[in-house]
Amino acid sequence: MSAAERAARFAALHEGGCFALPNAWDAGSARIMEHAGAVAIATTSAGIAWQLGRRDYAVSLAESLDNARVLIAATALPVSADLEDGFGPSPEDCARTVRAAGEAGLAGCTIEDTTRDASNPIHEFDHAVARIRAAVQAARALGRPFILTARAENFLNGRPDLDDTIRRLVAFAEVGADCLYAPFLPDMDAIAKAVAAVAPKPVNVLAGPRAGFVPMDALAAIGVRRVSAGGLLARAAYAHTIEMTRAMLAGDLPRLAAVPPGAELNAAMRGKGD
Incomplete structure (x- = not known):
């Protein structure tokens, strides 16, 4: 399936209803998610970093796109990439990143309004909007569908300002972002306000409000x-590995008997062309 066909499938998923977008970090996790019934997948900057033995946000654009190509090759699903802050502070940095994402065959990506500066973690409003405008223009120039998701990161960076977050989401929508995303909004009321503010454009939610995850039907x-x-x-997979490794090192070998057999994993790894 061509990049354009996958991208069209991904765009169509946003036109109605609500769908799950699990985040893979390597070929195996991507194939598992496809085997489990995922209709599309995304990358995860944290997962990419951890599988390279690094902390989150310690991955380059080239490494992020190399990872995305691995997921694209491993499955027949549309793939969207977590491209962090656009890998640079300027609007042109964001545009360059989107162009590279399109060339890699991605169906979409996310761009954050973060600065990577702990003392001033969020870009000033007008500059943040200019960055998304440039990213949107680059996406449109690809000549095929590409879902540009704009992220307002206040609540992940110690700035619990709902009014400013919604103001940013609305501005990002107005300059053409296809999907809007504000991770860890505090509660369902805040999510509902964000959805209403940018309607009819789609909103992505990270699992649920910070007050406590809810069933997908509620969202x-x-x-x-x-x-x-x-x-x-990725955290769940690595956390379980830590737990089982500690059990083994402590001599609790019977604990390892709780690990499921590999038959379903082997079935999941039989991807396209196998």
Whole structure:
């Protein structure tokens, strides 16, 4: 399936209803998610970093796109990439990143309004909007569907300002972002306000509000169109590995008997062309 065909499938998923977008970090996790029934997948900056033995946000654009190509090759699914802050502070940096994402065959990507400066973690409003405008223009120049998701990161960076977050989401929508995303909004009321503010454009939610995750049906009922997992699935896999390794090192070998057999994993790894 061509990049344009995958991208068209991905765009269509945003047109109605609510779908799950699990985040893979390598070929195996991508194939597992496809085997489990995922209709599309995304990358995770944290998962990419961890599988390289690094902390989150210690991955280059080239490494992120190399990872995306691995996922694209491993499955027949549309793939969207977590491209962090656009890998540079300027609008042109964001445009360059989107052009590279399109060339890699991605169906979409996310761009954050973060600065990577702990003392001033969020770009000033007008500059943040200019960055998304440039990213949108680059996406449109690809000549095929490409879902540009704009992220407002206040609540992940110690700035719990809902009014400013919604103001940013609205501005990003007005300059053409296809999907809007504000990770870890505090509660369902905040999510509902964000959805209403940018309607009819789709909103992505990271698993659920910070107050406590809710069933996907509850998010769909307030108009959420897309639910991603960020690094949660990678964290689950690595956390279980830590737990089982500690059991083994402590001599608790019977604990390893609780690990499921490999038959389903082997079935999942039989991807296209196998």
